[in-house]
Amino acid sequence: MTIVVTGATGQLGRHVVAGLREKLPAGQIVAAVRSPEKAANLGVEVRKADYDRPETLATAFAGASKVLLISGNAVGHRVPQHQAVVDAAKAAGVTHLVYTSAPHADDTPLVLAPEHKATEEIIRASGVPFTILRNNWYTENYVQNAQQAIATGVLIGSAGAGRVASATRADFAAGAVAVLTGEGHEGKVYELGGDVAWTFDDLAGEISTIAGKEIRYRNLTADEHRAALVEAGLPAETAGFVVALDQNIAEGTLAEVTGELSALIGRPTTPLGEGLAAALKEA
Incomplete structure (x- = not known):
C-alpha cells in the first residue's frame, strides 16, 4: 500500500504525514508537493506535484493506492486544480481518494463552500472510491x-x-490519518x-x-x-x-457539533x- 499526501508541506499536510509515520513504514508514504526542497525534513519519499501542471501529477501518483487531496489555497482557481488531481488519481488506478472539504459543502451559504461543492461533484462523477472530510x-x-x-x-x-x-489542525489531521489507515470509510461523508x-x-x-x-x-x-x-x-x-x-x-x-471527529480519532x-x-x- 502506498499513500500519497498532496500539499504535504502545508500546515495540515505536515501533521498528516507525521501521523501516518506513526502508523505505517515510511516507505509506504509519499509527500506530493509543489516545492520538493521544502519537504526534505518529512522523512518520506517526496515527489513533485503541482495542481497547475497536470503532467506532474501522473508521476506523483504512480503506484498509489490511496491519495489524500488537501484542498488548494488558491481561492477562485481550485476547481480546475482539483479536477486535474482527480483525473490523475483515476488514471493512476487509485482505489481510495480522500478529500478535505467544507462543512455541508453541498447545502450551505458558507462563503468558502462553492468550490468544495464543485470538487465533491467531480469526485463523485469520477467513479473513484472516495471519502469526504468536511472540516x-x-x-x-x-x-x-x-x-x-x-x-x-x-x-x-x-x-x-x-x-x-x-x-486544531492536528485534530483534523488525525481524522484524515484514521480514514487513510482504517477500513470501511469508502463512500462516506464526515462532518468533522x-x-x-x-x-x-x-x-x-x-x-x-x-x-x-x-x-x-x-x-x-x-x-x-x-x-x-x-x-x-x-x-x-x-x-x-x-x-x-x-x-x-x-x-x-x-x-x-457532530462528534464525528472525536469518534474517528478516539x-x-x-x-x-x-x-x-x-x-x-x-x-
Missing part, C-alpha cells in the same frame, strides 16, 4: 485575532452570538469539527486567560467591521471576505484555549 474551522485561524486582541485589549468581529465548532461550539465571547475569555489580562469582545456591524479591518491595513477584498465569514458564523454555519478534540495557546507559542 470545520481551524482553531489556528484565530491566532492573528488573538495577537491583535492582546495588543489592544479588544477582540473585534461581526459574528454576534454565532458559534464555531473549531478543532470540535466537541464544543464556542462564541466570540468565549474566545475573548480564552485569550484573556492566555494573556493574563481582560480581553473584551466588541461586536460590530458588518460595515463597521469592514472599515476597521481596512483601517488596520487589510486589502478591501480580504476585509470583505472576513466580514462575509463572520456573517456566515452569525447565521450558524459553523456551529454544528479521543476528545483539543479544547479551544489549549489549541490557541499552543498556536500562539508557535506563531
